[in-house]
Amino acid sequence: MGYPFSEGKFVLGIIFALWRMCSAKEISTNFVFGDSLVEVGNNNYIVTLSKADHPPYGIDFGKPTGRFTNGRTIIDIAGQTLGLKEFTPPYLAPTTAGPVILRGVNYASGGGGILNETGKLFIGRINLDAQIDNFANTREDIISSIGRPAAVELLRRALFSRLYNLGARKMVVVGVGPLGCIPYQRDINIVANPDSCVQLTNQLARSFNSKLQTLVTELNTNLTGAKFVYANVYGIFHDIIENYKSYGFENANSACCGFGGRYGGLGSCGSQPLEVCEDRSKYVFWDAYHPSEACNMIIARRLLYGNSSDISPMNIVQLLQSS
Template identity: 55%
Template sequence: MAFTLNRQIIGGIVPALLKVSILVEICFAQDVPAFFVFGDSLADPGNNNYIVSLTKANYIPNGIDFGMPTGRFTNGRTIVDIIGQELGFKDYLPPYLAPTTAGVVILQGVNYASGGGGILNDTGKIFGGRINLDAQIDNFANSRQDIISSIGAPEALTLFGKAFFSVTIGSNDFLDNYLTPVISAVKQKLVTPNVFVGAMISRYRLQLMRLYNLGARKIIVANVGPIGCIPYQRDINLSTGPDCVSFSNQLAQLFNAELKCLITDLSSNLQGSKFVYADAYSIVEDILKNYISYGFENANSACCYLVGRFGGLTPCGPLSKVCSDRSKFGIFPSWGLSQKLSRIIGPNKAREVSLTATPLTAEVAERLGFVNYVVEEGELLKKARETGEGILKNNQDLVLRYKSVINDGLKLDLGHALALEKERAHDYYNGMTKEQFEKMQQFIAGRSSKKPSSKL
């Protein structure tokens, strides 16, 4: 099955994925009337409750922070639940297989995701029932026909054209197919990684094109995360020690490179389409590498565990132990911050925070510069859009150059960083035309005599 992320990791991923949804919405520049979701256990809202399958989550401690088990493979909301709310949907998208998912309910969208599902149809067969992507699209085709019957073809096609379609799938094709212990040994000898990934991409192309042919135009496709870092992979590959399993991650990266090319190709050749490639791998990798700076205490073990060094050998179930602190919002400095923290908030304040082991509230974190803003939950999307729009108003070439010099300079000491800035600025100025240089001088002169402007 797809790996299930506990709240610690989800807490860090959600803001990053929200950036994707925010940028998508800015690009599309209009309200989202409906949201249709396809995927695996990362997005399943309870579809597997209605099929005969070994991959279910409708029992405790799943849903422990949701109020009750719902079939979601997590303690609370899934990532798509949160993104849907931030996009303005008041209710969670209903699972397609729920008996109540009918009538006007489906006009705002449906969730077709299934734990254990994959791109390839033989993925997850060891679990029995699961709904792979081909079948999920079949189910959407049924919903599509119901919507056309309800509101008419012209209005339905307009709805599909404005709706968001999210697809998060692919990790199971590795975890529960190509990398399945013992069972996959023969396949790995006969089928090279390149051939296997090629088969996945070929199938995925047909599936995404089918969605387009059914009316989808705005499609967000997430890549596969660093699967070699999940507790399950760590536990079945103990020879790697505390490190992630490199072969599994290499497979994910191989697939992601091909997927990115596929998304670019589809966007260029399918008229009116807007595909967005969501880089979940980089988001999760950054969190795992810098988990302390995100306020987390553990990045390699399951929050719901029973067997295994990392707690990944058995699914989360009634006999599992659950970490007591699943909603830690304060920042509690631990090892690794002696150097990072001082560079963020200054050495004097870093000593105070570290040596007193002070938990920090969101407001204090904002004041110290850990975060840019602290906003009410319902205002997150609005504030993020304002920030994104402010960036988009500026000269994008200069924005990219400035971002690059900041990131590269942070890897150096101050003296070398200043030299790098001077060198990059010199190269930029030498490449400017006379007209560009005069505009820059006018801009600088205007800033010194007028109130600040956001335009470059």
């Protein structure tokens, strides 16, 4: 399930999130669907080659948690900014039960995808169909806990993506980022300019995004009461890469944690000693596929507060405030 920096070859770029508004500036519930860009530890509980439960992952989070970055994910940062008191827990964690689910659940899984065959080389992963099934289970648990009317109201006032039939009405659809710019793609493809991205890969991403944006417009027209917004992560991330120095970065091409190839994109983070860069905040990329926390902070802020070139027809804060 993709987004710009998933496992490199099979991304589609839709992140699912649900927040319930408590006030114009605060939220209390967050449901997240996606891949390794927003996973917080579901893969720790399944047999899979796609895990981030070991150092140096989580080095700035305090410990490895299953997040595929050095610190917080975009969803972690957005949730904190909007008022969540705690990080949204993984669905498969034994402690994600009872009253905890009323504050939200994260269903994301590294290697998972929109297509069920996506990520099969990782053996285990939780694809979109299974994530939706897991949410349906949570929904029934919420109904049992607080009653159907209250559960329906929680979902009706939510921010969500593509789960309209399960009661969601405010939805964010995130486009694919510039896949040709990740260290993995740079290292497996020969480019004439060492500082340039892989253009064919980026062209495919732009083509998909164009169709996705059209779909968002159609959904807003055809689904009564729904509000879809399109998040232009391609544009945001491309801007960061092109103007990285103005954002305070010193390296926009290479993995902070990685080895092999010119950009450290051929070896997995954590499999070799002493491979982490000295200052993570100066790198756009954490590993061969995923952004650093510093980069996630920029992306999250632009999705929350950005103008129509970043996210349209309104940003996430405006969506939450809308009736």
